[in-house]
Structures are given as structure tokens and as C-alpha cells.
Amino acid sequence: MSRVGLYMGMASKDVFRLWSATQLQVIIIAGICLPILLLLGLKNGHVADLREELATSPTGRQVIFWAARDGALLSDGVIENIRESVGNVDVIIPESQKLVFGSPVNDDSGEELAQPQEEVPITLYSTLPGDPLLMQFGVNEISGEQLEVVLSEAAVKKLGVEVGSHLDVRLTRKLGADREEHFLEFKVVGVLPSREQGEGQTTGYAHIETLENLDRYTAGDAVAAWGIPAMSGRAASDVYESMLVFCFRGGGTELSTDDISFLESRGLEVQRLDEGPELDLFGTLSKGALDELVTYRLNRVSWEDPGITPIRDSTQLIVRNTQAEDDLALRWVDPVKVKINGVPHALVGLSLPTKRETGGWLNTYMEKTGRRFTFQQSVDNPCQILFPASSPMNGEAELLVETAGGDKIPLLNSTSAFVASLQDETGETAVPSTSPDVDDSVIAEDGGGGSQESAASTSADKLSQVVAGDDLAAAGASSEMPIAIVPVTLLSFLEQLDSGVVKYDSGSRRFIDVPSAVDFTKARLYTDTIDDVPEAVEWLAEAKYAVLSESSRIAEIQEQDQSLQILVLVVALGVFVFGVITVFSVLVDSTDRKKGTIGILRVMGMSRFGVFSIVLFRAFVIGLLAAVLCIVFGFALAEFLRLDVADTAALGWKPTISVMINPIDALLIAFGALLCASLGAVVPALRASGLDPFDAITEGQFG
Amino acid sequence: MASVAEGLNPVLRLSGLRHRLSDRARNEHYTVYVDQCLEFYSRDFIGLLGPSGCGKTTLLTVLGLLRSPTNLDDLSEFELFVPEEVSRDDSWQRIDMREAWQKRKYRLIEKMRRRHIGFALQSGELISSLTVQENIGMPLKLNGAGETEVASRTKELMSQFKLTRLRDSESEGNSTQEQDSDVGNALADSRINRLSGGEYQRVALARSIAHRPSVVFVDEPTSALNRELAHGALSVMRDLQRNRERAGITFMITHDEDLAQEFCNVVVRMAPRRNEPAGEVVEVTRCEIDTEVGSNE
Structure with a gap:
């Protein structure tokens, strides 16, 4: 058997066979490390609570930006460039809104209504499939081609419709003396709660293509998707060179x-x-x-x-x-x-x-x-x-x-x-x-x-x-x-x-100016996580866009996290030093009491290194046991603190506290326990190895 | 077997010792003088006698390589002859301990002590966290012996020193006493704190010779044993030391003249020195060993 193995075996036996003396040391070190572990867990839980609202809500990942300060107008190319440059972008939705007037098509039983119904003004906002605002309410898809719309509760209530219903939307436009009116049939595919849209607000969300077509319609252009020709006043002018x-x-x-x-x-x-x-x-x-x-x-x-x-x-x-x-x-x-x-x-x-x-x-x-x-x-x-x-x-x-x-x-x-x-x-x-x-x-x-x-x-x-x-x-x-x-x-x-420059409008049988692409000045951007928001905000600000987001709140949370981390670190450092001193004093006393044993081992020819190793390894084993004890109790306590038992008679007094111990923290604390025990044992180990063998025997005890 | 004292190297040789012990706290000192040339040969059983405080234990610490002689510069001789570790015959190796101490060859000194010296000291010195078996086998393990050799030697010594205690034979349905069986020897796995005084001392004696040292130091063996038990244990020890290949020597510090006369073929007497706080070796007597029966003539 190698001597090192012999020393480790002796140290382990010393720890477990003399458990009555060793357990106190284990408890002391575990007791030093456990509060630090819980403190870290409390810190993580607190920060997680702060982040939860932002992380689960779409607004946490949302960045609203607009070309108010020399930022480029948001054409398709510009939006694509932003997506590629920022990175970690979930979706970018150009913002547009239009006021339309809707009325139900069918009654409650699904029968088509004979009489025209009272129209309700609806402010339509733009959206795209994957819009987190809608996805949180189960609306994952919305089609522009199919003329789908998501309405607010107030709108649904006033119109007397529900998901699956259809409603007529009246469109009007005027160009010079010409005035036109058209009707489109939309399908309701979702409802947004009042708390999201504001009480009484008759609003809705439609695909951005629908809003773009409404823009074209309002400008008098043809809307091929809806089969509506351009207004006569939109005829192009002949030019000659x-x-x-x-x-x-x-x-x-x-x-x-x-x-x-x-x-x-x-x-x-x-x-x-x-x-x-x-x-x-x-x-x-x-x-x-x-x-x-x-x-x-x-x-x-x-x-x-x-x-x-x-x-x-x-x-x-x-x-x-x-x-x-x-x-x-x-x-x-x-x-x-x-x-x-x-x-x-x-x-x-x-x-x-x-x-x-x-x-x-x-x-x-x-x-x-x-x-x-x-x-x-x-x-x-x-x-x-x-x-x-x-x-x-x-x-x-x-x-x-x-x-x-x-x-x-x-x-x-x-x-x-x-x-x-x-x-x-x-x-x-x-x-x-x-x-x-x-x-x-x-x-x-x-x-x-x-x-x-x-x-x-x-x-x-x-x-x-x-x-x-x-x-x-x-x-x-x-x-x-x-x-x-x-x-x-x-x-x-x-x-x-x-x-x-022009195009032929087959509907009106005339040449009309090619309508310019609808560019937007404002858009909503959603990052993959809230931690990606600051990077997006920074990029957009550098690109001369005005930006509105929760990045300041996110930054505050991150700063708080860092501050708390420093606080825990300072406390941990102090506790660690206290722990090392405690282990040192306990082991010095333990070494003194074991002088006789150390002496006889030296008399038997064990080297100074051997004695040093035994004392140090013994402390390492104690540290390891303390680490295990600390982690087990730490996780158990964290679980207990997290339990929501407010309704129970016996434990109603217990507050529900968010404690999150992550494995990295637990490993760090375990390492700290080992280090604390080992560092505290260095000096006693050096002292033990330096004892005169015969004096140790004559003066020491054989504990 | 012819006398090993003639024409052969001694196992231990010391002369010209002036070892000085100092107590700085009390500003006191004590010197041990060895003016003669002390030579001890294989199979010698040396009795170190003298009144309390004459320096016997101090001399033991020097001979046992526990402390460096304080007069290394004018020390005449201090040699240890140990068997060569790898040899095809009974060749011995000379180790100049004076030079080793002078040159601070502590690793060599520790090795010599670990390999060639055994101690059975007066106070309790067994390791409380180990069992009887583990205590006895410790010197062998420190010298790198394998588990099989340790188990075998431990079993042998426990048998020789009558360190056996039967397990509950009724509960096991075994009506036969099997003192030599490991299965039946409950003492082997006993913790030290469960031993009687005599058992404790015998375990210490067994441990001191477990690794077959060239030199064994026994300090006051009768302190914890009655005369009869001490006689029995010492007989075993003497026989084991003498009746093995490359026999070693045994030092016994004692006040008991009768015990010394019975076991020792060499008697070294020490006495306080006059007019100074010192002790010295005043007499060394040697008699021949009856090699056939292993007793002194």
C-alpha cells in the first residue's frame, strides 16, 4: 500500500472512529457555510422575482423604436438589416394603425343578419404571426390574406361577436370630388382582455399586410388583394421627353x-x-x-x-x-x-x-x-x-x-x-x-x-x-x-x-402611378430574452433611432444582482475568514490532544510529511462532510422556505420566500467548506509535523 | 550456534557521548556521559539499570535515534549495523549515525528508526482510532508491507503474545475454542479503550517487534503487568528477537534487578555523576548467551 494511501486511510479512520470528537468540527464548518448558501439562494430568488414579471411579460422583451432622430425609415430592407445586425431578435413588427368601422355579419345563431347593424369604430393596430402580445393569449397565427383580426373585449362586446364570427368593415376614401366606399368581411380569430387594451377601448390587431393595404386604399391606389381598383383621380400623367x-x-x-x-x-x-x-x-x-x-x-x-x-x-x-x-x-x-x-x-x-x-x-x-x-x-x-x-x-x-x-x-x-x-x-x-x-x-x-x-x-x-x-x-x-x-x-x-413609374390598373382600365412602398417610422422589436434588450437598445440608439424599452428596469435588476452578489461575497469572505480561524483553533486543540499519538507515529518512523498529510487530510474529510451536510440542509431549507403553506393551520405563520440555490453556488460553497477546513488545518499540521517525537509522547495525550 | 559476540560486527556501537539536556524555562541542564565504548551484538538482551533521574531514558532517546547527540563534534563513535535490504547472505550495512546527524540526514534517520528500531515505551502509546490488529500492523504498513504479510505477521504475534479473546461461541453454535482463528479472535478488532492493562502492554510489545527491528527498546515493561505476565511477555519477545534470521537486540530499561538478571545477558548500569547534574554509564557487564536454550548462563 502506498504511504499516501496509508495516511489517507488513517485520517479517514480517525474521523469516523472518533466521531464524537469529529462531529462538532463538521457541524461548525457546515454551520459557517450554510448561511452563505442560503444567502446566495435568497439573492437569486429575489432577483428572479424581479425578473419574472419582465421575463414572462412581452413588454420585458419589447423595444419600441422610431425614426425620429435621423434613423432610416423602416422599409423591408432596413428591418432585415436591423434583424441581422442586432442578433437574438425574435420578431420585428412595424407599427401602423387605422380607424375602421365594423359591424357584425351574423347573429348569435350564425344566421346572416338582414338589417345593417350599428357600426363600431375600431382602431386597428399592426401585428405579425409570432407577436408576443397576442401569443400570450393563445393567438399564434394571424393571416392578412384571410382578413383575420383579433379584437379587444370591449369591441367584441359592443359588436356582439365572438371568436369565429365575421364582421363587415366599411372602408371609405376620398380623392378630390370622388368618394368611394367598400366593405370587407373580416374574421375574428382572438380576443384580448380588457386589462391589456384598456377598459372600453374598441381596438384590434390585424396583419401588417392588411394595414398596408388600408394605407394604399386610403391613398386612392388599387388594392389588388381585395380586388379594389384605383380611384379615377389616381390616373397617371403622361410625360414627354x-x-x-x-x-x-x-x-x-x-x-x-x-x-x-x-x-x-x-x-x-x-x-x-x-x-x-x-x-x-x-x-x-x-x-x-x-x-x-x-x-x-x-x-x-x-x-x-x-x-x-x-x-x-x-x-x-x-x-x-x-x-x-x-x-x-x-x-x-x-x-x-x-x-x-x-x-x-x-x-x-x-x-x-x-x-x-x-x-x-x-x-x-x-x-x-x-x-x-x-x-x-x-x-x-x-x-x-x-x-x-x-x-x-x-x-x-x-x-x-x-x-x-x-x-x-x-x-x-x-x-x-x-x-x-x-x-x-x-x-x-x-x-x-x-x-x-x-x-x-x-x-x-x-x-x-x-x-x-x-x-x-x-x-x-x-x-x-x-x-x-x-x-x-x-x-x-x-x-x-x-x-x-x-x-x-x-x-x-x-x-x-x-x-x-406607372402601372396599368385593369380594374379601372387606366394607367396609374406606381404607389411607393409603404415605409414605417415606428416598430416593435422583441428580443429572445430580456437580457438581450440592452444590446438591442444600444444598437438602435447608435443607428439614430429613438428607443423606448424596459432596458432601464432590466439594467436596474442587473445592477441589483451585482450589488447583492458583492454583498454576499463580502459576507462570505468575512465568514470564511472566521471559519478558517475557528477550524484553526479547533484543530490546534485537537492536535495538542493528539500529541501522544503523533509522537508515537514519529517514533515509529513516520515522516514529518506523513504527519502533516494525516492532519491535513483529516481536516479535508471533515470539510467534505461539512460540505455535504451544508448542501443537503441548504436545499432542504430552501425547499421548506419556498413552500406555500399559508393556508395550513400548523404552518400558517411561515412566509413563502423565494430561495433559489443553483448548482454552481452549491459547488462553490462546498469548495469553500473544503478550503476553510484545509486552510485552518495548515498551521496545526505544520506544528504537528514539527513536534519532537519523544517530547510529544511524554507530554501528550493519546486521544 | 556459536556465540555471535566473537569476531562479528556489533549491531550498535556508541562511545564518547556527552549528551546535554537543557530546560530553558528553568535554566537547568542535565548531561549523560558514556565514556566507555558500548557495543551490542545480535541476540543481546541488554538491561539498562539505574536510579531514577540518572539518564536512562535520555540515553534511550539517543540510542533510539530520537534525538541527536549534542556533542556530535567530539563524539567518538555512533554506529548502527543493520541487515542489508537486498542481499544473498547475512551481510550487514554500517550506518554512521554521527555523520547522519551532523549532515542532518533526517530522512535516513527516520528510515533507520522506521525500519530497524522498535519501541515499547512506558506510557500508553497505542493509537486509539485503530484496532488492536491495526496497531500491531502499523510498523509493517509504515514500511510498505502488503496486506497479506501484515495479516500474517499480526496473527502470529497475537498468538505469541496470547492476545486472543473468544467471540460468543454459544451464539455462533460453536462449542470449540479456536484461539488461533481469526474468526474467533474478537480481540483483533477491538478498540484500544476496551483492553485491560496487561493486554494493552502486550499489544505495545507486539507492535514494537512486528517489523522485525534490529533494535527494540522496552521501557519499564512491568509497569502495567504483574511479574508473571511480564515474565511471559518478555520471554516471547526475547525468543522472537533471538530466534530469527538476523537476530536483533533488545534494550530493557528497568528497576527490577531480578528481571534484569533473568533476561539480560548484558547489563549497563548508570548512576548520577557527582558534583554536577549528570548521569553516566558506570558499568557494563556481559555474560554469554546459551544459544541452545536461549537463556543466560
Whole structure:
């Protein structure tokens, strides 16, 4: 057996076989450590009580922040960035609220109510699935698509509904003189207690998508999710980057240098056109027009890339401020290539003034067969189209323009109306577009060449020829694909559609401005635990958001925890020192009483180290027993103190105290007990090992 | 067996001792003188006689390596001859204890004391937290003996010293007295505080020779034993010391002249020194040992 094992065995036997002497030492050390253990438990329990309310309540983990101090508006991207940057974030809910008016749909038995019911104003707040505010009441999911809503108790009571009921919500909006009203049916999926929402408060929570759609609705935009089109006043405006100016040739009637300077000062480049299909407006103007008129093209100097930089000045302003005599300005957009019912076409935008309008004299140069729209027609309905009479598109029941973005815009074929107007002018009956003498296909494809006239023609033939002869291809338009005439307004919208500035509202059949994304200025953020709140608050404050949270309370609790920890540490230190001194004095006395035994062991040849080891290890065993005793009693006492026995007769006097001993604390105290016993034994062990063997025998006792 | 005193190294040799004890509190001192050369050989049973206060115990502490001689510088000789631990014959190793004390070789000194010296002192010195068996086996354990050897030796010594006490044979249904059986020896597991005075002393004697030391010191063996018991215990001890391979020596401090005459083949007499607080060895007488019967002639 190794000597160390021998010494440990002797020490252990000494402890247990002389238990009557040892037990007091065990009790003393356990008694020193137990109060510290309980003190730690009381501290932990107190702090846990303070934290419980915050930890279990959603407000504990909640941080409300808003972009009040130069913080970025809360778009989707910004919110995602916040989530990734802060870390430990459970959910972020942008805040929005809307006032709506609701009324029940069904009665108590579930029967649909015949009479309209009294409406109740409901303030709707935004929420998302996983909102702790709702989850604490069992509402874990809420759908925006399904129009679900969680109502306050007061709202439920006033409406006479319950979970599962439906209610009608009336929406109203006004734009200019237009006023609209719509009804949506919501489903009640939860009820919030009055204590959470305030007594009498008729409030509710709906998915953020619902609130966003309400924002769009209120702004007059279309709400595709609800099938509600945009208000008429929300129609987009046509904008142009180019104009065509027609002046009489010569004699000071052209644009002068001063005119050009003026135009340049308005941000316009002036380009005199000597060739190109714009000269004769794609065959709309007569040959004589080219001899008498000079055509200029004005282009806006673009400074938005990408995007449209529109000419801000009206055509009237341009005309009035140039000295060119009888000049006429037309808004212009270069032809746009699209597919109409799958057939590629080049759309040319022609909107000309009537005789009554400024510059109507240009109409005198129009080929009678020149297809064009008036300004008014263009404004009234941009989605019109004029085909050559021979165009097979005239036989289509429905015409849809397919844009590059995939939009399908229905067009009204105004060809027959136009032809009819020509008929009125010529006084002749219109005939079908096809004529055996006219090669429509050639005419349709040929972008160049002059008008074709048939020598042998009846009035019908003549008209048909006229009709056939007004084929746009003869005007010198692009030979790549057939040409159709549309209001220049349509081309402007198609251009803006391509830029993403407008969109086509199929409901109202008009182009409307693309509504800007709904950004929020305020949001609720929930961290995973209350201890993550300070980090979130710090990050948001640095990002220039105003912040409201319970972080100050959390910080207070943490400070209190630290203060109490220091207090316990100081007390523990003092008690520990007292314990070491106590153990020292007890062991010194014990060692004195064991002088004889120590002496005989030394006489038998045990080394000083052996004696030292025995005394020290004996103290270690005592410390270990004391630690076990302390922990057992500590946990038992903690359990007893926690017991809620206020109702019992025998123990009604006992208060219920929160005591939480965690295993780490228990281990620390156990270690403290061992250390206390061991440290207290060092000096006695040194003294024992230094005893003269024979003196120890002669002077000592053999206890 | 021929006399071991002739032509062989002694087990212990000491001469020129002037050991001075001081009591600083009382400002007193006492000196023990050994002017002769004390030589003791294997199988010697040495009686150390003298009046109280003449320095017998003091001399014992020096011889037993419990205290360093205070006159190391002019000490003539102080040697211990011990069996070599690993040897194929009866070879002995000489240990110069004067040099060991001078050079403060405390580990060597402790080893010598642990391995080669045994003590059975006057006052009670058994370890109260251990049983009889454990007390007796302690010297063996301190020397690293295994459990089997300890158990065997302990059993042997308990039998030799008649340290047996039957268990309740009626309760066990055993009508036969089995004094040698561990199962039947209740004394082996007894605590020290349950022993009679005679048993206590015999346990101390058994422990002193458990590890087969070269030198055993017995101080006043009759203090707790009546004459008859003391005679029996000492006989056992003497026989065990003498009748083993590499026999050792036994020192017995006693006032009993008759006991000394009966057991001792060497008698060392001490007496107070005149005109100074001191004691000295005044006489050393030796007689031959009857090796056949183990008694003194």
C-alpha cells in the first residue's frame, strides 16, 4: 500500500472512529457555510422575482423604436438589416394603425343578419404571426390574406361577436370630388382582455399586410388583394421627353436663333429634321407639307439615369415663346415595338390638335387618310388603336398589347370609327377593307414608298383604295413590322410602364402611378430574452433611432444582482475568514490532544510529511462532510422556505420566500467548506509535523 | 550456534557521548556521559539499570535515534549495523549515525528508526482510532508491507503474545475454542479503550517487534503487568528477537534487578555523576548467551 494511501486511510479512520470528537468540527464548518448558501439562494430568488414579471411579460422583451432622430425609415430592407445586425431578435413588427368601422355579419345563431347593424369604430393596430402580445393569449397565427383580426373585449362586446364570427368593415376614401366606399368581411380569430387594451377601448390587431393595404386604399391606389381598383383621380400623367415643332418654311417663319436660344434655356436640344419618318408623321402629312413646313425635334436634356426627364413646358408655352410664325408643337414619343395578340407591331403615337385648338392648321396638310387622334381623344382614352383598313387585326374580337414587362393592356380598335368618319367626309359608303386590286400584304409590310392610287376605281373602290391607301406603310415607316397608330399618350404610358413609374390598373382600365412602398417610422422589436434588450437598445440608439424599452428596469435588476452578489461575497469572505480561524483553533486543540499519538507515529518512523498529510487530510474529510451536510440542509431549507403553506393551520405563520440555490453556488460553497477546513488545518499540521517525537509522547495525550 | 559476540560486527556501537539536556524555562541542564565504548551484538538482551533521574531514558532517546547527540563534534563513535535490504547472505550495512546527524540526514534517520528500531515505551502509546490488529500492523504498513504479510505477521504475534479473546461461541453454535482463528479472535478488532492493562502492554510489545527491528527498546515493561505476565511477555519477545534470521537486540530499561538478571545477558548500569547534574554509564557487564536454550548462563 502506498504511504499516501496509508495516511489517507488513517485520517479517514480517525474521523469516523472518533466521531464524537469529529462531529462538532463538521457541524461548525457546515454551520459557517450554510448561511452563505442560503444567502446566495435568497439573492437569486429575489432577483428572479424581479425578473419574472419582465421575463414572462412581452413588454420585458419589447423595444419600441422610431425614426425620429435621423434613423432610416423602416422599409423591408432596413428591418432585415436591423434583424441581422442586432442578433437574438425574435420578431420585428412595424407599427401602423387605422380607424375602421365594423359591424357584425351574423347573429348569435350564425344566421346572416338582414338589417345593417350599428357600426363600431375600431382602431386597428399592426401585428405579425409570432407577436408576443397576442401569443400570450393563445393567438399564434394571424393571416392578412384571410382578413383575420383579433379584437379587444370591449369591441367584441359592443359588436356582439365572438371568436369565429365575421364582421363587415366599411372602408371609405376620398380623392378630390370622388368618394368611394367598400366593405370587407373580416374574421375574428382572438380576443384580448380588457386589462391589456384598456377598459372600453374598441381596438384590434390585424396583419401588417392588411394595414398596408388600408394605407394604399386610403391613398386612392388599387388594392389588388381585395380586388379594389384605383380611384379615377389616381390616373397617371403622361410625360414627354420630345416634341415636334412644325414651322412654315422661309420668310422668318422658321425657328430663329433667338428661338433656339430660348428653347435651350428651357433645357431643350433643337434638332432640325431633314429626313426621317417624323417629317411626315409617318405618312400622315401630305407631300406638300414637306415642301412648306420645316420640322424640328426638341429633346429634353436628360439628367435622370435611368428614368424619364420630362419636358416641363406645355406645347402652348413653347409655341407662344418662339418667334417662328404659326409654329405648332406636338408631343412626341418614338415608336414603340410591341406585340398585339402576339403579332409584332410598331406603335406610332399621333395626337394632333383640332382646328379649334392651337395649331389646327396642320390638319390642312393631313392626308385625309392620315390616321391620327385628337388631343381630346388621347386624353379620354389612351388605349385606342388605328390599324390600316386592310390589317387582319381589324377582325380580332379583342386586342391586347403585350409589353416587355408582361402586362396585357386591352386596346379599343377605333379603325372602323375612323373609317366611318372618313365616310362622313367623303359622303361615300365605306367598303370592306380588302380589295382585289390592292395588295394589302405588300402595303402592310412596305414601310416606304408613296401612296398608291388605283386608276380604275369606283367610289367604293376609291374609298377602299383610300382606305387601303392610307396604309401607314406608304408613309415611310419602319419596314420591319406593321405600323398602327395610337394616341401619343399611350406611348408615354408605355414608356413609363417600362421604367416602372406607372402601372396599368385593369380594374379601372387606366394607367396609374406606381404607389411607393409603404415605409414605417415606428416598430416593435422583441428580443429572445430580456437580457438581450440592452444590446438591442444600444444598437438602435447608435443607428439614430429613438428607443423606448424596459432596458432601464432590466439594467436596474442587473445592477441589483451585482450589488447583492458583492454583498454576499463580502459576507462570505468575512465568514470564511472566521471559519478558517475557528477550524484553526479547533484543530490546534485537537492536535495538542493528539500529541501522544503523533509522537508515537514519529517514533515509529513516520515522516514529518506523513504527519502533516494525516492532519491535513483529516481536516479535508471533515470539510467534505461539512460540505455535504451544508448542501443537503441548504436545499432542504430552501425547499421548506419556498413552500406555500399559508393556508395550513400548523404552518400558517411561515412566509413563502423565494430561495433559489443553483448548482454552481452549491459547488462553490462546498469548495469553500473544503478550503476553510484545509486552510485552518495548515498551521496545526505544520506544528504537528514539527513536534519532537519523544517530547510529544511524554507530554501528550493519546486521544 | 556459536556465540555471535566473537569476531562479528556489533549491531550498535556508541562511545564518547556527552549528551546535554537543557530546560530553558528553568535554566537547568542535565548531561549523560558514556565514556566507555558500548557495543551490542545480535541476540543481546541488554538491561539498562539505574536510579531514577540518572539518564536512562535520555540515553534511550539517543540510542533510539530520537534525538541527536549534542556533542556530535567530539563524539567518538555512533554506529548502527543493520541487515542489508537486498542481499544473498547475512551481510550487514554500517550506518554512521554521527555523520547522519551532523549532515542532518533526517530522512535516513527516520528510515533507520522506521525500519530497524522498535519501541515499547512506558506510557500508553497505542493509537486509539485503530484496532488492536491495526496497531500491531502499523510498523509493517509504515514500511510498505502488503496486506497479506501484515495479516500474517499480526496473527502470529497475537498468538505469541496470547492476545486472543473468544467471540460468543454459544451464539455462533460453536462449542470449540479456536484461539488461533481469526474468526474467533474478537480481540483483533477491538478498540484500544476496551483492553485491560496487561493486554494493552502486550499489544505495545507486539507492535514494537512486528517489523522485525534490529533494535527494540522496552521501557519499564512491568509497569502495567504483574511479574508473571511480564515474565511471559518478555520471554516471547526475547525468543522472537533471538530466534530469527538476523537476530536483533533488545534494550530493557528497568528497576527490577531480578528481571534484569533473568533476561539480560548484558547489563549497563548508570548512576548520577557527582558534583554536577549528570548521569553516566558506570558499568557494563556481559555474560554469554546459551544459544541452545536461549537463556543466560
